[in-house]
Amino acid sequence: xxxxxxxxxxxxxxxxxxxxxxxxxxLFAVYAVLKFIxxxxxxxxxxxVGEKITDPLDIDRKAANLFEEEQAGKKAKQPxxxxxxFAGATINIxxxxxxxxxxxRPISHFDTVNSQITSEDVKQLSEYxxxxxxxxxxxxxxxxxxxx
Amino acid sequence: MIxxxxxxxxxxxxxxxxxxxxxxxxxxxxxLIYDSVVRIMDKQGKKIDAMMSLPIAxxxxxxxxxxxxxxxxxxDVQFYKTFSRIVALLIVAGVLHLIYFLVMExxxxxxxxxxxxxxxxxxxxxxxxxxxxxxxxxxxxxxxxDWPAVINRxxxxxxxxxxxVVVPLYLVCIFGGFVTILAYLSRTLRVFKLTNTLFSADxxxxxxxxxxxxxxxxxxxxxxxxxxxxxxxVKK
Numbered sequence: 531x532x533x534x535x536x537x538x539x540x541x542x543x544x545x546x547x548x549x550x551x552x553x554x555x556x557l558f559a560v561y562a563v564l565k566f567i568x569x570x571x572x573x574x575x576x577x578x579v580g581e582k583i584t585d586p587l588d589i590d591r592k593a594a595n596l597f598e599e600e601q602a603g604k605k606a607k608q609p610x611x612x613x614x615x616f617a618g619a620t621i622n623i624x625x626x627x628x629x630x631x632x633x634x635r636p637i638s639h640f641d642t643v644n645s646q647i648t649s650e651d652v653k654q655l656s657e658y659x660x661x662x663x664x665x666x667x668x669x670x671x672x673x674x675x676x677x678x
Numbered sequence: 679m680i681x682x683x684x685x686x687x688x689x690x691x692x693x694x695x696x697x698x699x700x701x702x703x704x705x706x707x708x709x710l711i712y713d714s715v716v717r718i719m720d721k722q723g724k725k726i727d728a729m730m731s732l733p734i735a736x737x738x739x740x741x742x743x744x745x746x747x748x749x750x751x752x753x754d755v756q757f758y759k760t761f762s763r764i765v766a767l768l769i770v771a772g773v774l775h776l777i778y779f780l781v782m783e784x785x786x787x788x789x790x791x792x793x794x795x796x797x798x799x800x801x802x803x804x805x806x807x808x809x810x811x812x813x814x815x816x817x818x819x820x821x822x823x824d825w826p827a828v829i830n831r832x833x834x835x836x837x838x839x840x841x842x843v844v845v846p847l848y849l850v851c852i853f854g855g856f857v858t859i860l861a862y863l864s865r866t867l868r869v870f871k872l873t874n875t876l877f878s879a880d881x882x883x884x885x886x887x888x889x890x891x892x893x894x895x896x897x898x899x900x901x902x903x904x905x906x907x908x909x910x911x912v913k914k
Contacts, residue, residue, distance in 0.1 A: 539709070540713070569754055590732065593736035593738055596738075
């Protein structure tokens with residue numbers, strides 16, 4: 531409720547002072563237009579010298595240089611990463627695109643461009659895997675028989 | 679008591695209540711407009727902070743005079759950048775207006791009035807007969823009592839097609855110019871404020887021999903006592 535009365539009071543003051551507010555704004559607008567004309571002449575004169583009015587000031591350039599130096603100093607102070615430690619990241623890529631038949635296995639970090647696996651390799655691999663599984667089975671059954 | 683002095687009819691009472699509510703509503707609307715304008719100006723003024731933050735943070739600006747000079751220059755350049763777009767749009771609108779005027783004058787031989795209801799922008803707007811608005815007398819005052827009659831209803835006029843383009847461009851220029859000048863004003867005010875506050879120091883609460891930091895070592899009597907003496911040492 532107090533904020534409502536505050537709004538009403540502000541509105542009352544604005545209405546009373548509105549002629550002065552408008553006058554101040556109009557005077558400033560006239561000043562701004564005159565300033566714009568002056569700035570336009572400055573911009574034109576700078577254009578013929580090969581400069582722009584919007585170019586950064588010397589102080590800005592110096593400040594930017596100082597900032598860059600400070601950032602470089604901070605980077606130099608940072609300790610170097612320890613050797614021998616893995617500092618990589620795993621990226622999981624998902625795609626709706628159907629995979630190539632010849633390449634229907636997960637992508638490994640250790641794959642290189644030259645070591646793309648062909649369908650024959652996959653066949654060999656699967657055969658090798660089945661052999662390994664069979665061997666495992668036989669060893670397990672042998673172990674069981676030995677226990678008996 | 680008032681009833682003895684002034685005889686008020688039921689209609690008069692209703693009119694008074696309606697007028698009172700209308701005045702309150704107007705005051706609230708003006709208050710809200712003022713608040714929103716102040717908020718916008720604050721936001722626009724903060725741009726100076728962004729423009730001056732790097733030179734200030736780097737410690738290259740050492741004096742009030744230097745700050746004032748650079749901040750005003752940057753403010754002027756920012757105003758020039760934004761206002762030049764408005765001026766460019768105004769020139770485009772002016773050229774289109776001139777072409778439209780020449781076409782209307784020499785091709786259609788019709789007088790050009792871009793704001794009028796005949797061949798102007800007002801043809802697509804409602805126009806009210808404000809001159810003959812219905813009025814009623816209230817305590818000797820003649821006040822409007824109803825909406826005025828509608829003179830023109832929105833309709834498309836082929837000859838006014840130029841004004842449908844030119845008038846919105848002018849309106850955009852007017853609004854854009856108003857906002858740009860307001861932003862320039864708010865940034866200027868911000869520069870003055872920062873000039874006064876940034877390089878000022880308040881020493882009213884400072885003392886030359888400030889013993890505030892020693893307050894931790896004070897005992898109840900308020901006298902500064904060394905730490906090892908004030909705490910009792912119990913030997914076991």
